[in-house]
Amino acid sequence: MRTVAKHEKTAKFFRHASRRFLFLVCLGIGGALLSATLVRFAPGYGVQERELDPRWSAQSVEALRQKQMFHEGLLMFYVHYVSALAHGDLGESDSLKRPVRELLRQRLPVTGNSVIRGLGIAWLAAALLASLGLASRGWFYEASGTAFSSLLLSLPSAVVAMLAVHLRTPVFCAISVAVFPRLHRYIRSLLVRSYDQPHVLAARARGLRGAAIFWRHVVPVAASPLLALLGVSFAIGFGAAIPIEALCDSPGLGQLAWQAALSRDLPLIVNVTLVVCLVMLTANSLTELAGRAVAGNSQ
């Protein structure tokens, strides 16, 4: 009986995982079509430099436009866009005059590296501070921890970036400072809620040691939401990377998105956003699946 139940649980898990994968694929296609629409209908689409050259007569410019429309009607545009995308061609940046794919290949690892290192430090600091606060449960410790994280929470990421430039600290440190207060607040709240569960109270009444209660009874209850928070923290980290990379002059995706927004380079910003969205959704799906696996094991 137990083996059958285990097989059923595994099958259910894989069904859910395949549904998530299918959702990601559909979303990728939908996102690509939406990106194509945004690029196609953006003001200035299809305007060639030759049209702005005063030496060309009005009739010649009109003929050029007609030729362009004949070669690329709306349906043909979508077909070209999606088939190019299937071959990994994301178009060319209007402002940088370079293939978007090449720019993403250069910039994504820089941001990924900074965000992962920043999140690592922020998670470590937030978990440590929240656990210590829970262990001591003293008024002073709790108040000072909350005041510190509230102060950091009140600072715009761009100001943290300026401070990082002034102090010459690496980008990942600035990202960890921007992410830490949000993580601390949620982790603390989750741990406090888990600690107030009746079974934890019973374990305390039976005289179990604090560390044993924490690892055996508090952490397993909080594990699933903590994994969900891990997925969300990637979005927070990538969001904080925009002002930080832009102001710290770090050649990552955040700086690229900012430059694209300033120069109204739609093919670039739309594709950067699409790629970031897919990265975030993959991270969220993985953490959600991990959360389900953890919840299934603990049941």
Place this chain on the structure above:
Amino acid sequence: MSPLQKVAGVILCIIFVLMVLAAVLVPAPYARQFRDVPNASPSRVHPLGTDVLGRDSLSRLLYGTRVSLLLAPAAALLSTVIAALLGSAAGFLGGWFERIVLALTDLSLALPWLFLLLTVRAMLPLDVPPMASVIIAFLMMGLLGWQASVRVICAAARDVRDSDYLLLARSSGCKPARLMLGHVTPNLRPLFYAQFWISIPLFILTEANLSILGLGVMEPMPSWGNLMRGFEDFSTLSANPWKLAPLVLLVIVVMCFQLVLPSEEVTQ
């Protein structure tokens, strides 16, 4: 209400009064340039000195406070209204509508908020008049900032839908519109207020980030964000600490907003 919350409330009230009385209190219009005294230190004429163009810093700070503190609640109100409509309808109606709304919400929550704002901002012209830039920033934040609230409101509306008193009202022949307006909405009202309050500090910080990056409120209109653009050279700030006034004010206001809200509502 705890004493700390009362103090935070009083501070917010004082700042709001200063904001309203900005036109009376300021020594000069925010765009007027005193070309003889650029980068001046604090004096009786210019209590917070002047900026690099000779504009009075106190005037710019008070008008900037007005822009930021009107912009953020207006955007918060818009986003809360959208979230209230979508979340209550999704929770109350359930079924495929709820699934679509929640899937859309999850999708937009997965995307970092600033990336979304930058994409939308890139589609709009950059060289707009200052007032138009304020309206664009307000509309962008209001129209794109509803996602987090929708989830919470939808869950609460679902609870109300499954409650006994709603079953009784339904069995008494109450029509869906009356159920929604007479029973669901009044029960969700405290949640709407909480979501509104939570959104304000978030939008204040977003406006600051966007304006520092040159994509928010445009010069010469002051806002906390574009007043902080001068912080790029932090070394001059240690010699002129009064230039930190916009940051200090922003931190105080955001902290006060966080304190005024009960912690449970913030963490939900």
